[in-house]
Amino acid sequence: MTTPDMLDERYGRTRSPRRRWTLGIIIAVAAVLVALYAWMTVSGALDDVHVDTTGFEVTDERTVMLSFQITAPTGRSVACVLEAQDEEHGVVGWKVLEIPASAVHAQAFRESIPTVSAATTGLVNACWVT
Structure with missing residues (x-):
């Protein structure tokens, strides 16, 4: 373990697993919203005359x-x-x-x-x- 890692652990500056899960959920929701918007755009254009x-x-x-x-x-x-x-x-x-x-x-x-x-x-x- 390096000195900065030891200091972070000693003084409680480590990242919590909860924060990682929250960030992962936000990224997943954003990806789903982008995919939904893309699908709505493409499906609307399929029936254009x-x-x-x-x-x-x-x-x-x-x-x-x-x-x-x-x-x-x-x-x-x-x-x-x-x-x-x-x-x-x-x-x-x-x-x-x-x-x-x-x-x-x-x-x-x-x-x-x-x-x-x-x-x-x-x-x-x-x-x-x-």
């Missing part, structure tokens, strides 16, 4: 053709809300499109949206995994 509207064409007063691409998880079905709007951004037509599960990660679509009056634009409002 990304949509890009690539174009639209006002066919006539009652129809808008909408072109768009989706990037979704493979093997999962997706639903999208398609909208047609007028000059004042009022919704004049909409449609829910259900896309069956596919082995392809990214897909392109061209869909018609029926309208109740003349539209000036078409867009994808939202998509989600069903």
Whole structure:
């Protein structure tokens, strides 16, 4: 035993086992919290659907053709809300499109949206995994 160790033992400056256990428990809890946060972040991103509207064409007063691409998880079905709007951004037509599960990660679509009056634009409002 070295001189500093002998002095620490003599004057009671040794680390207690209780302090070591407390430090170990704090480290373990912190590691579990970090792992839980990482899992929640990754699992939330697994069901993300990304949509890009690539174009639209006002066919006539009652129809808008909408072109768009989706990037979704493979093997999962997706639903999208398609909208047609007028000059004042009022919704004049909409449609829910259900896309069956596919082995392809990214897909392109061209869909018609029926309208109740003349539209000036078409867009994808939202998509989600069903």
